[in-house]
Amino acid sequence: MNEQFVLRQRPVGLPSRDHLELVRSARPELTVQDELLLRTRYLSLDPYMYGRMAATQAYAAPVELGEVIVGEAVSEVLESSSGLYSPGDLVTSRAGWQRYSVAPANTVNRVPDNGLSPTTALGVLGMPGFTAYAAMTAFGRPTAGETVAVAAATGPVGSMAGQLARLAGARVIGVAGGEQKRNLLLEWGFDVALDHRSPYFSARLQAAAPEGIDVYLESVGGAVWQAVLPLLNAHARVPVIGLVSNYNGTSEPAPAGLGERIMRTVLQKRLSLQGFVVGEFPPELWQRFHAELTGWVKDGSIRYQEHLLDDFTRAPEIFVDMLRGNNLGKTIVRV
Ligand SMILES: NC(=O)c1ccc[n+]([C@@H]2O[C@H](COP(=O)([O-])OP(=O)(O)OC[C@H]3O[C@@H](n4cnc5c(N)ncnc54)[C@H](OP(=O)(O)O)[C@@H]3O)[C@@H](O)[C@H]2O)c1
Numbered sequence: 221m222n223e224q225f226v227l228r229q230r231p232v233g234l235p236s237r238d239h240l241e242l243v244r245s246a247r248p249e250l251t252v253q254d255e256l257l258l259r260t261r262y263l264s265l266d267p268y269m270y271g272r273m274a275a276t277q278a279y280a281a282p283v284e285l286g287e288v289i290v291g292e293a294v295s296e297v298l299e300s301s302s303g304l305y306s307p308g309d310l311v312t313s314r315a316g317w318q319r320y321s322v323a324p325a326n327t328v329n330r331v332p333d334n335g336l337s338p339t340t341a342l343g344v345l346g347m348p349g350f351t352a353y354a355a356m357t358a359f360g361r362p363t364a365g366e367t368v369a370v371a372a373a374t375g376p377v378g379s380m381a382g383q384l385a386r387l388a389g390a391r392v393i394g395v396a397g398g399e400q401k402r403n404l405l406l407e408w409g410f411d412v413a414l415d416h417r418s419p420y421f422s423a424r425l426q427a428a429a430p431e432g433i434d435v436y437l438e439s440v441g442g443a444v445w446q447a448v449l450p451l452l453n454a455h456a457r458v459p460v461i462g463l464v465s466n467y468n469g470t471s472e473p474a475p476a477g478l479g480e481r482i483m484r485t486v487l488q489k490r491l492s493l494q495g496f497v498v499g500e501f502p503p504e505l506w507q508r509f510h511a512e513l514t515g516w517v518k519d520g521s522i523r524y525q526e527h528l529l530d531d532f533t534r535a536p537e538i539f540v541d542m543l544r545g546n547n548l549g550k551t552i553v554r555v
Pocket residue numbers: 266267268347348351371372373374375376377378395396397398401416439440442444460461462463464465468470471496497498499542543544545546547549550551
């Protein structure tokens with residue numbers, strides 16, 4: 221039998237079992253040439269899925285009611301009607317939140333045989349790692365001596381962005397929730413690690429950036445962004461990739477006049493803000509990312525952490541925990 225999570229209602233605020241329902245159905249079968257029957261081995265849980273459930277992303281089609289929740293997975297080929305793959309091969313696919321799926325062979329990618337865990341294809345060497353690489357190399361472009369701040373810094377995007385900035389010679393401030401995450405950042409070589417939940421966060425950020433901030437990778441919004449804004453230097457770059465605090469309801473209502481304050485700062489400091497969606501980058505950049513980063517991940521120049529949990533039937537709760545910050549590293553469900 222197949223088990224799938226389907227969307228029953230659009231969430232407003234965090235999703236629950238009222239919104240995501242586990243349904244059972246017959247295992248799918250191959251019907252045409254060049255298809256693969258896949259068994260999900262590892263399912264990636266990512267913040268963007270919230271926008272697909274709530275239909276709040278302008279740049280991507282929402283999941284429709286009754287449809288399986290979207291998501292990347294590492295899957296094992298069980299049956300193949302394609303010459304490209306054989307049973308037993310491991311591929312990354314857009315399988316979604318389900319145990320079995322059928323995919324055209326030309327829509328999957330072989331998991332690289334690089335000596336690393338296949339789960340790295342979903343995190344440090346997958347879509348999140350690539351997002352950080354693309355945003356930092358194409359736009360953030362930190363240089364030696366600059367100060368870079370990164371939010372959600374122990375997650376797969378923030379950890380890659382911060383470490384790339386360190387390797388470029390920048391001074392890096394990592395922002396994360398709680399002591400355990402702070403310690404991990406220091407172990408990974410971040411120059412400063414700050415807990416955004418501390419009542420002293422804003423003052424500590426100011427003290428940690430005596431020469432201001434040149435690059436801020438914006439992925440959370442809310443209080444962290446408001447603390448960073450006055451510290452941005454002239455000509456600072458702000459790649460905007462996500463706003464998690466808006467997805468999980470943890471951001472306070474914005475103070476009156478925030479919009480004007482942001483625009484005034486953009487003008488006075490000649491800031492550059494640019495939104496990024498990972499799917500818009502050309503495949504050549506993805507190839508360059510793999511060519512440059514695989515060695516660094518293997519030799520430990522880039523460190524990473526995976527939050528690997530076992531129970532697929534708890535995927536909604538694991539997803540909500542990730543949005544709230546109760547994860548340490550890339551959230552993946554072993555199916
Ligand atoms: N634009 C794109 O194409 C693209 C692609 C991939 C990812 N992204 C974005 O990149 C961001 C990070 O993704 P990820 O996969 O690496 O996620 P992640 O870090 O594994 O998980 C999200 C993290 O957000 C932090 N967070 C939650 N509420 C917060 C708040 N109010 N203030 C500060 N931090 C808060 C939590 O960490 P703490 O405990 O540290 O607070 C939580 O662990 C997300 O915004 C995601 O949507 C964008």
